[in-house]
Amino acid sequence: MNNTVVLATALSVLNGxxxxxxxxxxxxxxxxxxxxxxxxLVAFAAVLLVENAVAVYVFFSMNALFAMSPPAETAVLAMRGLQLLALAFLSYVTMQ
Structure with a gap:
């Protein structure tokens, strides 16, 4: 597993x-x-939680899925990062 996929996996765990x-x-x-x-809101969080769990599973079990395409790996990493940013904003507003 290369660094980009490792970072995407870590972001998926943080999102979870x-x-x-x-x-x-x-x-x-x-x-x-x-x-x-x-x-x-409960349904939203539950669905995204399952989606992130599946993403972590895919990153570990199907590493070859992204191995042939560095742009795809970068896009997945960017999407995970954006999701974390969105969840940070949502968490901040929720905790207020």
Whole structure:
């Protein structure tokens, strides 16, 4: 596994940790308020958490998938980084 895929995997793990934190807060809020908005946030976090778990699995089990295309590896790394940035903003707003 090259450095780009290792960094993308690390970002996916960080994304998963951020999503787990958000999911905990939003589940607590859903239990308290029972609104469709909080349910939507719970569903959003759960789906993205599964997506990041699958990404980590793919990075480890199918390394050859990206090995032939450095631009694809760079694009995947950039998308993981952007997702982490978006989750950082969402976490900040949620914790306010």
């Amino acid at each position: 940790l951020a999503l787990a934190g958000l999911l905990t807060v939003w589940l607590r809020n859903y239990r308290a308020f029972r609104t469709s908005m909080t349910f939507g």
